[in-house]
Amino acid sequence: MPKTLKPEAIEGLRRDGFHFPIAAISPRQAADYRQQLETFEAANGGALTGANRFKTHLLFKWLADLIRAPYILDTVEDLIGPDILCWTTHWFIKEARSPDYVSWHQDNNYWGLDTKNLVSVWIALSPATVESGCMRMLPGSHLAPPMPHVDTSAKHNMLTRGQTIDVDIDERKAVNIEVKTGDAALFAYEIAHASHPNHSGDRRIAVVLRYIPPETRQTLSDWDSAALVRGVDNYGHFEHEPEPACDLDPVAVAFHKKAEEQQRKIYFQGTEWQDSRVSSQGVASPY
Numbered sequence: 113m114p115k116t117l118k119p120e121a122i123e124g125l126r127r128d129g130f131h132f133p134i135a136a137i138s139p140r141q142a143a144d145y146r147q148q149l150e151t152f153e154a155a156n157g158g159a160l161t162g163a164n165r166f167k168t169h170l171l172f173k174w175l176a177d178l179i180r181a182p183y184i185l186d187t188v189e190d191l192i193g194p195d196i197l198c199w200t201t202h203w204f205i206k207e208a209r210s211p212d213y214v215s216w217h218q219d220n221n222y223w224g225l226d227t228k229n230l231v232s233v234w235i236a237l238s239p240a241t242v243e244s245g246c247m248r249m250l251p252g253s254h255l256a257p258p259m260p261h262v263d264t265s266a267k268h269n270m271l272t273r274g275q276t277i278d279v280d281i282d283e284r285k286a287v288n289i290e291v292k293t294g295d296a297a298l299f300a301y302e303i304a305h306a307s308h309p310n311h312s313g314d315r316r317i318a319v320v321l322r323y324i325p326p327e328t329r330q331t332l333s334d335w336d337s338a339a340l341v342r343g344v345d346n347y348g349h350f351e352h353e354p355e356p357a358c359d360l361d362p363v364a365v366a367f368h369k370k371a372e373e374q375q376r377k378i379y380f381q382g383t384e385w386q387d388s389r390v391s392s393q394g395v396a397s398p399y
């Protein structure tokens with residue numbers, strides 16, 4: 113018996129590769145999280161950049177709590193079972209009226225995780241609409257053979273490698289994933305997805321939680337880490353991350369440094385930037 117998702121939602125996710133919306137957090141909570149994000153940004157020289165945009169659950173206490181929130185974990189449990197690791201958290205922030213976009217890509221193309229059960233929980237901290245550049249997804253693309261990608265390094269592409277599916281996508285078949293503040297979209301590791309620039313007058317802010325079952329292995333490196341957020345880990349393939357006791361908890365910040373450097377290496381592996389950007393703290397958006 114599923115804990116939060118209706119059987120039709122689970123069936124839809126298996127068939128289409130995504131399901132939305134789910135009421136992940138209240139609009140009030142979302143406003144509070146946005147305020148905490150923006151207070152941090154204001155105190156640290158502006159928009160969240162570089163390494164602060166991933167594995168941020170090791171830096172912000174509220175995000176460490178969010179990845180462990182019972183409603184979200186119940187939902188993830190409905191899809192991947194009771195033992196759950198949170199591999200990372202990613203920010204996708206598009207400034208108001210900015211040309212930044214995300215090219216068509218599949219996450220399983222470059223994260224090295226050998227699972228078919230990664231679930232992304234993409235949570236809107238501001239409205240995700242066609243105007244603000246909501247995600248677009250190609251239904252059923254997660255079931256097709258993996259698509260070839262090329263690294264383009266295009267200027268306004270938010271993906272660091274500018275990784276782009278190298279076959280024509282029939283845009284008419286794409287679904288706009290419009291979600292209101294506090295709502296989330298769930299999607300599969302293999303789904304083809306993208307998003308257009310933000311033409312609205314507000315920032316389009318999303319935080320994405322990535323969950324995997326503990327049997328998953330990292331195939332691109334000997335060491336990787338994740339937070340054990342529910343159940344047990346009988347495999348030990350990932351070093352368990354500390355849970356911060358407060359914002360910028362020194363123990364978790366030190367772990368974040370090691371983990372983000374490793375994650376950066378994974379994202380860039382096999383590219384011409386492998387050596388230069390791996391050591392750079394200034395890199396724009398290392399997803």
Ligand SMILES: O=C(O)CCC(=O)C(=O)O
Binds near residue numbers: 204214234245307320
């Ligand atoms: O938020 C977006 O526009 C893209 C998100 C994305 O590519 C992802 O969560 O994997």
